[in-house]
């Protein structure tokens with residue numbers, strides 16, 4: 001059962017990586033949410049509609065709100081005058097396929113045709129090329145990321161309200177929208193109710209709600225801008241944040257977004273991967289009952305399990321065999337990620353990890369010393385990519401037995417490395433052959449006698465000084481970079 005769960009852990013972790021992988025392989029970008037203080041983007045899908053689109057345009061004009069319309073090509077073809085009006089009133093036109101069909105059920109070639117046909121209709125009505133694309137239901141397929149679509153910006157949304165259902169009603173819709181009324185949000189609304197799954201008169205409710213929301217927005221000094229402007233605004237805000245970071249005296253990573261998020265400035269796909277991964281890690285910690293010391297910001301998490309691998313010889317001369325109690329160590333991935341994203345080089349990252357480990361091990365030793373149930377574990381073990389360095393802390397290093405576990409672990413750790421590491425993917429590529437996960441083991445007794453004050457006195461043995469701190473950065477810098485490879489969690 002444990003193995004099965006662990007297997008699932010890997011599979012889900014990999015699954016979470018897929019969007020990031022795709023983005024890297026194909027280099028596409030999806031825009032979902034902006035960074036802005038007083039601007040939102042209203043976007044309208046499925047139109048134009050001869051009844052509701054003109055009403056909507058009137059309303060937007062009254063509030064001087066600029067919106068983005070993702071139009072269905074076949075409807076646009078029937079109402080070129082509406083397309084022209086949308087454009088002339090300063091709104092942005094985007095593509096929502098020629099017919100409202102999902103890309104999952106269409107061949108890539110057909111999707112391309114849909115896009116081209118819709119782009120043509122827009123061009124004929126406005127003289128402008130369309131550069132923004134929102135696939136129906138926001139469902140993209142792999143091929144949407146290929147080169148053919150490179151001239152198109154994929155746009156999704158950050159706020160959705162089920163406004164296509166008439167039974168949501170204007171009142172509830174107003175409440176829902178007001179809740180999301182804050183800078184940077186991309187609202188998804190519909191100015192046509194004739195698509196599959198929608199109610200024909202739903203846009204009427206939407207218009208009632210939108211009027212109230214625009215009223216409130218005006219009161220709060222919030223205005224709607226087109227997606228194009230929001231993207232520009234966002235890029236500018238990011239640049240400003242980066243510039244602020246580079247100013248002397250500000251070494252702390254800062255969040256671009258307000259609200260003090262601890263995720264530093266990163267490309268969106270990395271942020272996506274990291275947040276999925278950190279979320280998954282939370283689930284993993286709960287599922288496997290991972291514990292920590294009393295430190296509110298711990299570096300290590302651990303759990304007591306029965307050892308089930310091949311026998312490992314310990315530095316005490318003892319052997320770790322199947323059935324022995326062990327403490328399985330996990331790095332705190334969030335911490336690791338924060339370190340990795342701050343570090344300017346592999347060497348710096350390695351140094352920081354060594355220093356953190358120096359601080360964390362005595363704490364861990366103390367904690368284990370004070371918990372008899374943990375103290376009875378024979379050893380502590382973990383799987384990481386460190387291949388030099390941990391010996392100084394008293395760990396012995398063993399190869400991971402060949403097999404599916406080793407292969408999947410290697411793959412997983414490589415992916416993590418490419419996200420965490422300052423040089424990311426290039427580094428993984430450059431050190432392909434050295435990226436081998438190893439088992440690190442330290443006997444519990446060794447940990448306690450070496451690192452715990454208490455343990456040292458009880459044993460009557462002198463506590464060995466930790467030597468790593470003495471190592472200067474220059475000394476570490478001189479080492480082969482690969483030797484100082486950052487460690488990664490299981």
Ligand SMILES: [Zn+2]
Nearest residue numbers: 045046136137
């Ligand atoms: Zn749609």
